[in-house]
Amino acid sequence: MTKRGRPREFEYSSIVDVAMKTFWKRGYEGCSTQDLCNDTGLGKGSLYNTFGSKHELYKQVLERYHEFGIKAQQELLNAPIALKDRLSNLFEWALKEDFENIDQNGCLLINAGVERAKNDVMVQEIFSRHIELLKQAIEKVMEEGLQTGEISKKQTAEELASLFLSSYYGFRVLNVSMQNRLLSEQIMKGTLESIFGA
C-alpha cells in the first residue's frame, strides 16, 4: 500500500519548519534557494522535486506559520481568565517572540506583508485571512467585556477590537525595529489602560 519508488529521506513538515526560520531571518528576497538548501540539508533536486519553486515553499511556510500562530493567539484570547489578563498575555506572548529569538525577526507574517503583500496576491491572501480571524477573536473579548461590565466604554466592540489590533501590530513593528523594552512596556500599559481604565 505504500507508494512505489525511492522513499523520501526527510519529513515534509520539518523541512517547512526549517525553511520558515530561513525566510524569517532573511526575508523572501533576502534568502536564496542555496540558503534554503544549506539550512534544510536538502539538495536542489529534492527541494524542487518537492516544492516546485521558492515561491511555493514560501507559501507553505506562511500557511504553516499562520496555522500555528492563529491557534496560539486564539487560545490566549479564549482562556478562562479575566479579559484584561487575556489581552495582557497576548502582549506578553508577542514580547517573548519579538525579543527572545535573536536570529528570527519579529512576526513572520508582518514581515511578509510589509515586504510583499502589495505585489503578491498569495501573501496578501494569507495575511488578510490571519488578521480577519485575529480580529474576530479580539472582538469576542470586547463583546464579553462590554456585556459583563469589565469594559465600561461607549465604544462598540468592533471599534475597541480595531484599536487593540492596530496597537498590537504597531507594538510588534516597534519591538523589532527599536529593540526598546521600555517603550514596549509603555505601549502595553497604555493600551490596556485605555481599554479597561487606569
Add this chain to the structure above:
Amino acid sequence: MTKRGRPREFEYSSIVDVAMKTFWKRGYEGCSTQDLCNDTGLGKGSLYNTFGSKHELYKQVLERYHEFGIKAQQELLNAPIALKDRLSNLFEWALKEDFENIDQNGCLLINAGVERAKNDVMVQEIFSRHIELLKQAIEKVMEEGLQTGEISKKQTAEELASLFLSSYYGFRVLNVSMQNRLLSEQIMKGTLESIFGA
C-alpha cells in the same frame, strides 16, 4: 570659484528622490543597481562615482525621507487647532500616503525597519531617531490635552503617546497589507475615541 572638471549633468537631491521611489516600490533587496540606473537615468559610472554603493544611496534616501516625513508630521501635530483634529489629521495624512500612491508602498521607514533594522545598524539608527522625534511630538499633544482638559484620563502623557504611536504604526502596516478602508476607518475612530472619549 566653481570646481574643476566635467560638471555633473544631474542634481544630487533629485536623484535621491527618484531612487527613493525605486526603493519604496521594491524594497532594498528587491531592487537592483540596474533598476536604480534605469529609473534615475544615470549610468553605473555616475551612480557609483556619486554614491559609492547601493547601501550608501539607500542611506541618503532614508535620511531624506526621514527629514521630510518628520517635518510634515510635526507640522500637523503642532497646528493651532483642536488636539483631536491634529491627531485626526495625522491619521488622514497617513491614509492618503498609504492608499493613494499605488506604486509606492506605505511608509518607507516602516518597510526599511521591518526588512533591515535588525541586521543593519544604519537603518536601525535612522528609524529610532524618527520614532523618538515623532513620539516627542505626540507626547506634547497629550501633555497639552491633559492640561487643558481636552483629554480627561488618568494616564500619563507618555503612556497616551505610546498608545497612539503604536496604534498609528499598526494602522499603517494594516493599511498596506490589507487594503481595507473600512478597517482603517474603524482604527482611526477607535483610537481617537479611546483617547478623547466617545
Add this chain to the structure above:
DNA sequence: CTATTTTTGTACCAATCGTTACAATATTAA
C-alpha cells in the same frame, strides 16, 4: 529476477547581482 517509479546529488543553465576599470568627454586653472 526485471520493470517501474520516485528521490537523490551533482553538474549545469542563462540571467542577473553589486561593483570596478577605464577611456572618452567636458570642464577650469594656468
Add this chain to the structure above:
DNA sequence: TTAATATTGTAACGATTGGTACAAAAATAG
C-alpha cells in the same frame, strides 16, 4: 593652448541568482 581634474557611458568582473537536466540510487509491483 595645455595641464589638471571630474564625470560620463560602456564593457567587463567574479559571484550568485532561481531553476533544470539527468544519471545514479532505492524502493515496490509483478
